[in-house]
Amino acid sequence: MLSVHTSPLHQPGTGDAGGMNVYMVELSRALAEQGVEVDLFTRCRGEGRPGLEDLAPGVRVRHLHAGPRRPLPKEAMPDLVVPFSLALLKERRRYDLVHSHYWLSGQAGRIASFGWGIPLVHTAHTLALVKNAHLADGDRPEPELRIRGERQVVGDADRLIANTADEAEALRSLYGAAPPRTEVVRPGVDLRTFGPGAGRAAARARLGLPADAFIPLYAGRIQPLKGPDVLVRAVAELLRMAPELRRRLLVPVVGGHSGAGREGSMWRLARELGVEEVLQACPPVPQERLAEWYRAADVLVVPSRSESFGLVALEAQACGTPVLAAAVGGLPTAVWDGVSGMLVRGHDPVEYARRLRWLAAHPQARVSMGEAAVRHAQGMSWRTSAARTVDVYEDARAGLSRRAGGVGQGRRHAPAPAAPLSWRNEKAVVQV
Known part of the structure; x- marks a missing residue:
């Protein structure tokens, strides 16, 4: 799993950490309980954390060196996608699939998926075109850079996971996602932590x-x-x-x-x-x-x-x-x-x-x-969400195997140059 701009170890409710961080942690734990080993890759921010941390049995958090080892605003993150991807590709462990979260990680996932020859599954969590349609007064719209980047990830991912049917429809109608590659998997809740308790x-x-x-x-x-x-x-x-x-x-x-x-x-x-x-x-x-x-x-x-x-x-x-x-x-x-x-x-x-x-x-x-x-x-446990996610993973892997055998059509070409991975004038071109 990839999370470029925020670590699954960050406290939800601070900075850029929120529901997506909870999603990654809880889904990874539930996947591990069903026999799936998960490595969560994020950027090293110089917070004194080791390069490798055990989050739960079968789940590890790995910190990659990409850019300055300090916290950076989200606006600076597009410049770090390629360095993050190159650091990722140096990993020697063999992976079966890459699952990216948010569009920045999706861009890194495109590169890793091609470099390793494995499927890319992507969860957007939020979409720029949806956010821009519901801005508060004085709020800043998401830039065209992000919109272009999201479209590239949607076009290249082997499978897209949407939280709801409405999100799946937004992916299809606003971004041109192919219905056969778009799956709805509802998130869950940690019923061991969240319950009525003593009242x-x-x-x-x-x-x-x-x-x-x-x-x-x-x-x-x-x-x-x-x-x-x-x-x-x-x-x-x-x-x-x-x-x-x-x-x-x-x-x-x-x-x-x-x-x-x-x-x-x-x-x-x-x-x-x-x-x-x-x-x-x-x-x-x-x-x-x-x-x-x-x-x-x-x-x-x-x-x-x-x-x-x-x-x-x-x-x-x-x-x-x-x-x-x-x-x-x-x-x-x-x-x-x-x-x-x-x-x-x-x-x-x-x-x-x-x-x-x-x-x-x-x-x-x-x-x-x-x-x-x-x-x-x-009725909405992470166990159920993880089981559905495993089904999506297996479908993505089976689809890649069929394409490798010459059956069907799909995305096994080098990713097109990423949407300009710089916020500066949205004009810079990155070459990998």
């Missing part, structure tokens, strides 16, 4: 939260695409509709700043709207601690403008917490509308406030939704 009261006691508070939770990176401004405005509308809630309303925000948005803009907006005192800033936390936050909350709010799946929604439901989410991307798959949570079409803060007010007034409904949420999440 809400015990979780609040451990976190030092008021027992009688109404707690809508936000968990994830703080960036415009995730809609934290929608949450802040919804809280202001909620208090306008039901001012009596102010004395018992608490909104924890668990996550760190990320992306192109201005750092602190969420909190400035909260001050402007007079709701700063009901918001509680909390740093990103490990998965076990995050599960406690889910259990302590009355509802998880996910107002994202775009979301390939929304793992946080599935994690919260596994802990017995209903979800109030935007009806975008994979969230309608992750959340059973009206049963394990509620979906909102659009991003009108008033609509979110109305549903929050209803949830605050109907505690028994929250309990019923929470019980349904647990049942819903238990």
Whole structure:
């Protein structure tokens, strides 16, 4: 597996680390439990980590030297794809297949796949054209460079794994993905970490939260695409509709700043709207601690403008917490509308406030939704996701074998020169 721009060892909710990091770690562990050895390659950032680390039995993280050994912004990463690929090709271990994550890794995967003569499976996680169609005010669109790069990866991959049918359709309609090479594999949830546990009261006691508070939770990176401004405005509308809630309303925000948005803009907006005192800033936390936050909350709010799946929604439901989410991307798959949570079409803060007010007034409904949420999440394990992924791997390998024998048509040619792997004017040409 390849992850050029972020390490699977990074804390989700910080920098560029998020659901994709959780996906890689949990899928790799589940694959290993089914007999698949996994090496996760990422870039060495000079953080004092050894070149090789065991993540779990059968899963290793390998750090390649490509570019400066320090953290770099994502905008600098295209320049490092070729050095990363060349370092990768020096590996002497024989691999059966390469699975890339995000478009930068997909570019490296194209080179490695050809150099090693093995299939390339690619998971996009997010797509530039989808993100650009759902930008927040003032958010920076994804550049044409990325769009071209994504199209190349889509064209060259032996198999594409989409999280949902909607994502598969976006790959086909926006990027020209061939339907026979596009497979839907739903992500899962770690049911050993995320579960009801000892219940809400015990979780609040451990976190030092008021027992009688109404707690809508936000968990994830703080960036415009995730809609934290929608949450802040919804809280202001909620208090306008039901001012009596102010004395018992608490909104924890668990996550760190990320992306192109201005750092602190969420909190400035909260001050402007007079709701700063009901918001509680909390740093990103490990998965076990995050599960406690889910259990302590009355509802998880996910107002994202775009979301390939929304793992946080599935994690919260596994802990017995209903979800109030935007009806975008994979969230309608992750959340059973009206049963394990509620979906909102659009991003009108008033609509979110109305549903929050209803949830605050109907505690028994929250309990019923929470019980349904647990049942819903238990049907989406990483074990199931890994089994489906193995099927995709075997199909990709079988397809490559048929092409090697002269049967059918496919991609066994040298990859075309990559979409200019530089952000500088998007004009530079890289030669390998």
